[in-house]
Amino acid sequence: MTSLDLLLSRFSTDALTQPAPDPAQLERILSAAMCAPDHGRLRPWRYVVIRDDARAKAAELIVASMKRLDPDVAEAKIEKRRGRFSTMPLTIALGMHLRPDHKIPLIEQEMAVAAAAMNVLNALHFTGFGGVWVSGDVTYDPQLAAQLGFxxxxxxxxxxxxxxxxxxxxxxxxxxxxGYVAQWDGVPVHFAADEKSAD
Ligand SMILES: Cc1cc2nc3c(=O)[nH]c(=O)nc-3n(C[C@H](O)[C@H](O)[C@H](O)COP(=O)(O)O)c2cc1C
Known part of the structure; x- marks a missing residue:
């Protein structure tokens, strides 16, 4: 299998079992972040590693955030989210260390964080591990972000x-x-992927 074959075989999954990467493996995997494209070398990505007993504590922070954002949130939704955060082999909170006053636009800082996360997902796959990037409304709760270090x-x-x-x-x-590629020859392009029948 070539490196490109390996890249093309990556997929996301939340059907995850132990083992998670051990600390030494994780350091290598997260090192892939340091190779991400990064305008201004701001290195805005940050990783909070949540494993073992910290998972249950993180799950409670997530639940508190859900209740803060929606006091009427369904109990079933809470239990599902609590279960996922407390049983996933390992969770990494993706932080964005942003500098709004910097000449590099915020969107470019955020895109660098996303590029780094993609490198990490690929590195997981290349080393026999797997993962999935999830968000949900709690991702945008400033109080939860602060509790995690952001x-x-x-x-x-x-x-x-x-x-x-x-x-x-x-x-x-x-x-x-x-469908996602077009050759430009002087006039605006159209993509087959955007045709009505494409979806
Ligand atoms: C910023 C971001 C947030 C995401 N949030 C969620 C999420 O909350 N729940 C979910 O099921 N998938 C979410 N996804 C999509 C999955 O990470 C994944 O890409 C998707 O399941 C497709 O799988 P694939 O990567 O194998 O194509 C998110 C992706 C990104 C980039």
Whole structure:
């Protein structure tokens, strides 16, 4: 299998079992973040590693955030989210260490965080692990962000659930890329992916 074959076989999954990467493996995996494209070398990505007993504590912070955002939130939704955060083999909170007054626009700082997260997802896959990037409304709760270490203007970009993909986790069928590519010859392009019949 070539490196490109390996890249093309990556997929997200929350069907994750132990083991999660151990600290040494995780350091190598997270090092992939340091290779992300990054305008101004601001390195705005931050990772909060949540494992073992810290998972239950993090789950309670998530539940408190859900209730803060929606006092009428359904108990079933709370239990589902609590279960996921307290049982995933490892969770990484994705932080964005943002500098609003910097000449590099905020959107570019945020895109660097996303590029770094993608590198981490790929590194997980390349080392036999797997994961999924999740967000949800709690991601945008400034109080939760501060509790995790990201007081305003810093923010959360979501969470990576990380572990070993269960054997039945399968790569989805991917669409061919042709519909998302166009050759430019002087006039605005159209993409087959945007045609009404494409979806
Ligand atoms: C910023 C961001 C937030 C996401 N949040 C969620 C989420 O809350 N729940 C979810 O099921 N998928 C979420 N996804 C999508 C999954 O991470 C994943 O990309 C999707 O399930 C498709 O799987 P694939 O990566 O194998 O194509 C999010 C993706 C991104 C980039």
């Amino acid at each position: 007081p305003s203007p810093h923010r959360l970009a979501g969470f990576l659930f990380v572990g070993t993909p269960s054997p039945d986790a399968k790569s989805p069928r991917r669409r061919p890329v042709d």
